[in-house]
Amino acid sequence: MSFTLPLYHGPDFAQAQLKNAPNAEFRPAPMDGVAPEGYHATSIFPEYFKVNGTWLLAEESRMDCVPVLREGKIAVVEFRNLKAGEPVVVGRTEDGSQGIYVHANGFEEEKGEQDTFSFRQGRSRETAYSMDYDSIYELLRHEKDHGRILWVMGPACAFDHDARDAFAALVRGGYVHGLLAGNALATHDLEAGYLRTALGQDIYTQRSMPNGHYNHIDTINAVRLAGSTAAFVRSGKVKDGIIYECVNHDVPFVLVGSVRDDGPLPEVYGNVYEGQDAMRALVKEATTVICMASTLHTVATGNMTPSYRLVNGVVRPVYFYSVDVSEFAVNKLRDRGSLSVRTIVTNVQDFVVNVRKGVL
Structure with missing residues (x-):
């Protein structure tokens, strides 16, 4: 279809x-x-x-x-x-x-007769998401060549071997035009590509390594010594991963810090308003936004994303998805006014792997 x-x-x-x-x-x-x-x-x-x-x-x-x-x-x-x-x-x-x-109803289609009362109208862990996945596959194939796909990611996306591998494949496949995240996502992804761990834990076996709690700050220190994330990637010390593929395929990424950051990586914005401006520069180009397992970055992105975009003089919708294992996290965005968001309650690592299988 x-x-x-x-x-x-x-x-x-x-x-x-x-x-x-x-x-x-x-x-x-x-x-x-x-x-x-x-x-x-x-x-x-x-x-x-x-x-x-x-x-x-x-x-x-x-x-x-x-x-x-x-x-x-x-x-x-x-x-x-x-x-x-x-x-x-x-x-x-x-x-x-x-x-x-x-003008709130510009994209509304004609609706048939509906029951006043019906079950399962909300979005929860019990919702059937098969149709959502199929719709996402179709949308991403279209947007790959006709739009701009922006991803917002929390560190959970980098903790798992298969999820990192799947998202890296999406970057190589042309399904990623921009990435928004914090210090943690990039740090743990680079740690995985450098030392094969995330927060000191093997990304495949989940086995904690000796002195593994040093690994993420060792990684940050090595990147800062190299001068930049791109220089660290090009040094050959990082073998694979999300940031590795973004650097090698010229995919822009914006990393905005928080008060709890250690290091941080050289590219992380310490001034939140400068970071917001950098985020909005990518949001202004986006026609599809997919947010995964980062409540704060998801709400921030949702608050600066309209429901429409003017492209070559034509008004078109902006598609916005929020994916999280927590119902609270996905519902919080709706509560903040981003009424056009489509929510999916699932493990983001499984989500990324499924998306890769669906489009590649």
Whole structure:
């Protein structure tokens, strides 16, 4: 079965409600990093703003930011990046009555008659995920050549031999266009490629090695001595793995640190806002995002990922998956406003292995 992107059905601006709507109101930002009173905050959905009689789509959006008129276009800007005097949209209605229209149903298909009451409508460890897997395989085959696939990964993805091997194969196969993670994922993956352990434990047998608790910091120290992760990989000391393949196939990765990091690796962002900017640079290109076993990085990525993307003048959906063995972890993202996320409750190591088998 071939994959087809759903068509986007834009608003009907000829209808009286929108045709007769006023222009959006703008007020200047009172100072750097501060929005004017009554500012409008963006959502994950396509939003249009009426400027000089024309409805303008915010082409690159994210939730909890403010729309600003820059060079004749609507830019969606984090509060911290506002400049004093910039014209910021004000108004808190979304129906066009203030020149602001949020279009939440642009990708909805016609739905048949449904029962008012039915079982198993939630997403839990008891959910049947066979169709989800098949859909992911089809989506990834399409996105490999027609989109940008961004992966968000926690360290659990690097602790297992088969999972590392499977994801490395996905990188080689062209199914990875970017990677977001923390210090731990990269450190333990490099440790595995360097010393065959993750946190001192053999990645295949799970046997703890003598003095194995040194292995991850020995790895960080060796990488820092080499000057960079890429230099360490190219030295030949790393034999395989996720970061190894990303370096050798020019796949960009962004590593954002936390207060508990040791080392860290040279590329890890210590300033979280610089890290957020680097993450968003990859998110802006992504058309499919798959998050695995990293609650904090998943929520962070979800908060900066809209439900749509403008590609060559065409509005298309952004597909967002959250995969975790914990129901709490996948539900937390929905609770934070990322309503378009598709959740899968399973062991991420099994998930990666299954995806590899499904597409390669």
